[in-house]
Amino acid sequence: MNIKYYLRKAKDVNLKDAASAFPMIAALICTPFAGKKYRNIWAISERKEEARDNGYHFFKYMTGNHPEQKCIYVIDKNCSDYEKVRALGDIVQFGSLEHWIMYFNCRYLISSQRFLPNAYMGTLIERMGLSNPRHVFLQHGITINKPEYLRADRWKVRLFTTATPQETDFIRKELGYERDQVSCTGFARFDALHEFEVRKNRILIMPTWRKWLRLKSEAHSDVTTDLMSSQYIKEWQKLLQSDELAELIKENDLEIVFIPHPNMKGILNPSNIVGDKITVADLENADLQGLMKTSEMIITDYSSVFFDMAYMKKPIIFFQFDEKDFRRYHYEEGWYSYRDSGFGDVCTEASEVIGTLRKYVQNGYKVSDEYLNEHRETFTLYDTLNSERIYEAVRSLK
Numbered sequence: 001m002n003i004k005y006y007l008r009k010a011k012d013v014n015l016k017d018a019a020s021a022f023p024m025i026a027a028l029i030c031t032p033f034a035g036k037k038y039r040n041i042w043a044i045s046e047r048k049e050e051a052r053d054n055g056y057h058f059f060k061y062m063t064g065n066h067p068e069q070k071c072i073y074v075i076d077k078n079c080s081d082y083e084k085v086r087a088l089g090d091i092v093q094f095g096s097l098e099h100w101i102m103y104f105n106c107r108y109l110i111s112s113q114r115f116l117p118n119a120y121m122g123t124l125i126e127r128m129g130l131s132n133p134r135h136v137f138l139q140h141g142i143t144i145n146k147p148e149y150l151r152a153d154r155w156k157v158r159l160f161t162t163a164t165p166q167e168t169d170f171i172r173k174e175l176g177y178e179r180d181q182v183s184c185t186g187f188a189r190f191d192a193l194h195e196f197e198v199r200k201n202r203i204l205i206m207p208t209w210r211k212w213l214r215l216k217s218e219a220h221s222d223v224t225t226d227l228m229s230s231q232y233i234k235e236w237q238k239l240l241q242s243d244e245l246a247e248l249i250k251e252n253d254l255e256i257v258f259i260p261h262p263n264m265k266g267i268l269n270p271s272n273i274v275g276d277k278i279t280v281a282d283l284e285n286a287d288l289q290g291l292m293k294t295s296e297m298i299i300t301d302y303s304s305v306f307f308d309m310a311y312m313k314k315p316i317i318f319f320q321f322d323e324k325d326f327r328r329y330h331y332e333e334g335w336y337s338y339r340d341s342g343f344g345d346v347c348t349e350a351s352e353v354i355g356t357l358r359k360y361v362q363n364g365y366k367v368s369d370e371y372l373n374e375h376r377e378t379f380t381l382y383d384t385l386n387s388e389r390i391y392e393a394v395r396s397l398k
Contacts, residue, residue: 020118027100035105043102045074046112048094051081052288054112054138057188061387063089074099080285110136134158136394141304142167145331152176161185161390164378170335183393186386193311194384196293204295206259208303211330235321239350240274249277252361257281296365311379315360315367316344319353342370
């Protein structure tokens, strides 16, 4: 156990995290009496307020194709996706006593995030050896960087599912997982990316986050932690509020949809950083996959969500104005090189992004032969059998 790492992360613990100790302790007490009914359950989840990612797609597949295997989805019953999941099968309230009991007793914890009723308490008891659950990690996005929290010595994962052979090799060699812990199955949500209808001139803009803007444990003296005065906000404002972009939108009847990162919720009104002609997606109700399927292309910075667009053979622009800080303070570079890739153009200035976007608009959003060659080399599993492969991989676990 890396004591320094966990002491640093403890700075982010709040009263809500501490309060979760009560249902956790109660669950441990109740386990001898109430745990038996969960022993053969496959518990599935993603973010507590969502059912839109690999967890939801896998749950949908399981309830529709393997009803003989009892699965339960964990979600906040107050969120907008609750009714959608309830129509498929059984649900447990995220963070509840029942969630904790199921966490301690179910056969597999299958999630696109980390299946923990509370991230800090769950991590603590697992590191202390008080819990040894069988985690199946579906991933939220293809692992292209080298995040320390995903290292094998930080998280005991029984099965780590991947989507590309390059990613699979990287996770085994660089993150320390054994060969039988990693399985290249493809992502469950990719099964739904083979049939789509594009809405003419719809373009997504979707930045990822910076850890130092929200977590006390990630604060550094040479990068500002004040969101509104940060380079992150200033550069995206420069792009989203530029007269040049507004003119391009007007000239070509473009529909620009800005998708703010979930970490902006509660600390920033995204409408304050976009121009008048740009639509801000409603995070609570937006169908992200639907937006990607109906869009011509995407502009992002480092978000691995670009792989979903690449899977559909759509153009990508990377706006990377802070690469040095991102690599130093957010994620160390992994197997994927944005600059050497054929999937997209790397831009460091807002004006460069707009100029590149103009070229794509003028050529009808066509991608290069280099792009298509990289697609073949990257997505060796290009079919609608990803969820089926995940099911077989989980079922074959010892």
